[in-house]
Amino acid sequence: MGATLRALRALVLLFGFYLLSLVLLGALAGLDIALFTWGHGPVALKVAIVSVLLAIPVVQGMFMLRTPRGEEPAGIAVTEAEEPRLWALVRDLAAATGTRAPGRIVLTADVNAAVSERSRLLGLLRGPRRLYLGMPLLTGLTEAQLRAVLAHEYGHFSGGDTRLSALVVRGRAQIGRVIGQFHERADGKVATERARQEAASAKRVAKGKKAKTVDTRGTGATYRTMAAIYTAYGKLYLRASLSTARAQEYAADLAAARIAGRDATASALREIPVLAASHDFYLDSYATLGLPAQLLPPRGEFFGGFGRLLSAREGELRKLRGELPTEPASPYDSHPPIADRVHRIEALPADGRTEEAKGAALALLTDPRRTLAVLEDTVLTDEVLAFPRTGAWEELLDASMAKGLSSxxxxxxxxxxxxxxxxxxxxxxxxxxxxxxxxxxxxxxxxxxxxxxxxxxxxxxxxxxxxxxxxxxxxxxxxxxxxxxxxxxxxxxxxxxxxxxxxxxxxxxxxxxxxxxxxxxxxxxxxxxxxxxxxxxxxxxxxx
Incomplete structure (x- = not known):
């Protein structure tokens, strides 16, 4: 599907949300007119009040004028003067994929790489680009694998995948907002009804009578029904938009293989899930080990120790690279199964680039130890940064275990x-x-x-x-x-x-x-x- 057809689909999906909202508002208005035409009394008035309350979240969702922006990950921005080799690599890859280089590079603590663009008018006008690059990737990937990862991200821009993507984001946000408001109102009704019944039961007990069982099963049913209608459309919306996203991932993988090489791209795809799982384990078992005792590892080691873990557990990691997920994380996962992506790339003809850039990606940085230390200052909270630092990991372990045993x-x-x-x-x-x-x-x-x-x-x-x-x-x-x-x-x-x-x-x-x-x-x-x-x-x- 070309970029124009993808943009058209995004518009149709967004208009579908407005059409559904207008139909529901029309149905509520029609119900009110019928009641006031053929019916009278408190029942008609009560139904009219309920219909107005139901219409409020729908109208609020329709008139969400701004597409919400996701929260930017914490990190440190590095200039070309500070990291010339990294910037040179980024610019070369952008040129190779035929797209604009980012105007800013931000190093983060996440196992992720992403290029974002702050476009305007739902993507019609280009905006500044930023590259968010996780230090765990630099720690665990070779330079060739990093080239493949970045070429994949640029491939989305050169293929037009990001054109009018704000439309899709806006639709998801509006549907989610309406569903959330209906559930919030339903929960409020349940809480009010529960409080009323508990108060009534307390009065019965005070009079020597048996308390009644609190039952709120039917409370808020109208709100939940409205939420269910939007949820059903939301599932359709996600399935339609994400099926296109999966096809875009395949195309971006091919762009990465063309620019960075088949083997580097396949190995990078194998490595990233392993790095993500390893990094979660490292944070839980090592980096945060001293937090119960209000202690930190030596400066620069909170994130820097990850490389030591990878080196020490290479045997375990080698096995994990062969155990690729064969199913999507969910029906609404925007990425195809990683095993399928790897097999597609490995099925490509050999390109003779097996031995390219096998050095560690971390060597692209001028002073990795200093960067890891500065990243701690940026990502960790002030409260955690105030904790004393131990001189070695062994000291941190002893102090942490002593604290745990004492409590x-x-x-x-x-x-x-x-x-x-x-x-x-x-x-x-x-x-x-x-x-x-x-x-x-x-x-x-x-x-x-x-x-x-x-x-x-x-x-x-x-x-x-x-x-x-x-x-x-x-x-x-x-x-x-x-x-x-x-x-x-x-x-x-x-x-x-x-x-x-x-x-x-x-x-x-x-x-x-x-x-x-x-x-x-x-x-x-x-x-x-x-x-x-x-x-x-x-x-x-x-x-x-």
Whole structure:
């Protein structure tokens, strides 16, 4: 489908929204006229009021005069003087695709690259362009792969894909606004009706009567019906507009392969989903590790550590590159399945460009470490930036885990405090176990239906795993409080706890961790023995 036909489709879809709105307004007006012509009294007046209330969101949606602009991602704008190699690459690719280069480059913290244009008059007049380029892409891609990614983005402009795209955005926004207003009004009606019924029930209870069950199932049904009508059209709108978008993605991929090479384009398509998943994991497991303890990694490492993770886990990432999604994320996904896109590119004839630009894309930057540090200042909140920084990742891990253990409150902690009326410490738990009251304590923990119904040995087997996990946490917290615990930091595997004396042991099987497991098992046995548990901890120093 050519650009002109795509623009025509966008106009038809937008006019369809206005036509639907006019039909609904006409139906409401016709209903009012019929009632006032052939009917009288409070019923006609009530229906007229309802029709006016229903018409308000429709009219407001129709007269949304400005197309909303998406929120720009936070980042740092870099000039040509600051990053000459990056700017040269961007300009060369724009020329190769036959389109305008952006007037501004913004480096972001997202796994994404996008070229946006602030056009006017729904795309009839060109506007300034910006390139948003994620530092995780620069960190994880080669220069050839980055060329393919940028050539793909430029391919949308050279193919006319973005012409009058504001029409599509405007239609989506208007339909979404109308649906949202109808749901908001329906929810308001439900809240009002619920409050009324609860107040009436309270009065009945005060008079010694039985309270009635609150029932709001039919409340707001008229608003939800109107929302359902627009939702149905919205689905049609999205399916029609996004089917064209998927075809545009295929065309942009071909443009990328022509400019950057077949192999670089296919490998970039394989790499981006892997980088996105890896970056999410990195942020959750590494970058934000110290936030509960209000600590930050060394300056520049909040985003800079991502490269270390990629290098350390190359084996895992290699497997992920072969596991491509074969289905769209949803029927309304604007992109085809990544596996289909890769296979289309890999089916192209070889072009002999396999060895081009295999160096890291991050090397395009003049001073990557400085850029990563400045990005932290731009993206992180002032509150987070005020946190102290640790000197190394190992220090960050130790401090974070110590904070987590000191504030741990497992179901066993809560049950122990409730059962004894004392602070839930390891010493108090040992006293309970020595007193033969462990299983009475376990009955106060949240239990599954099977555990709650079980008795004797069956009950003990059901609750023992949860007790073991909580007891390990209490022991580790005790070690941590006495500064006897160390955590081994690793980019390639989960953090491992190292207990006192580990370095003196030859194998893990006879080290303190094995002793901890044996002590926990002994304490939770049918005939408990807490001596191994007590023996793990050095005696508490007594005051002189």
């Amino acid at each position: 741990a409150r497992t179901p066993l902690h809560r049950a122990l405090a409730d059962y004894t009326g004392q602070p839930p410490t390891l010493a108090v738990l040992v006293e309970v176990i020595d007193g033969g009251r462990l299983w009475q304590l376990a009955e106060r923990m949240p239990l599954s239906e099977q555990a709650a119904a079980a008795k004797g040995r069956a009950f003990r087997e059901f609750v023992r795993p949860r007790l073991g996990e909580a007891l390990r946490t209490m022991v580790l917290a005790e070690f941590s409080a006495r500064s006897l615990l160390h955590w081994e930091f690793s980019w390639s595997r989960p953090a491992a706890v190292r207990l006192p004396g580990w370095a003196s042991q030859n194998t893990p099987d006879d080290g303190p961790e094995a002793a901890l497991e044996a002590a926990v098992d002994a304490a939770l046995a049918d005939h408990p023995d807490t001596a191994p548990l007590r023996g793990l901890l050095p005696p508490t120093p007594q005051p002189a």
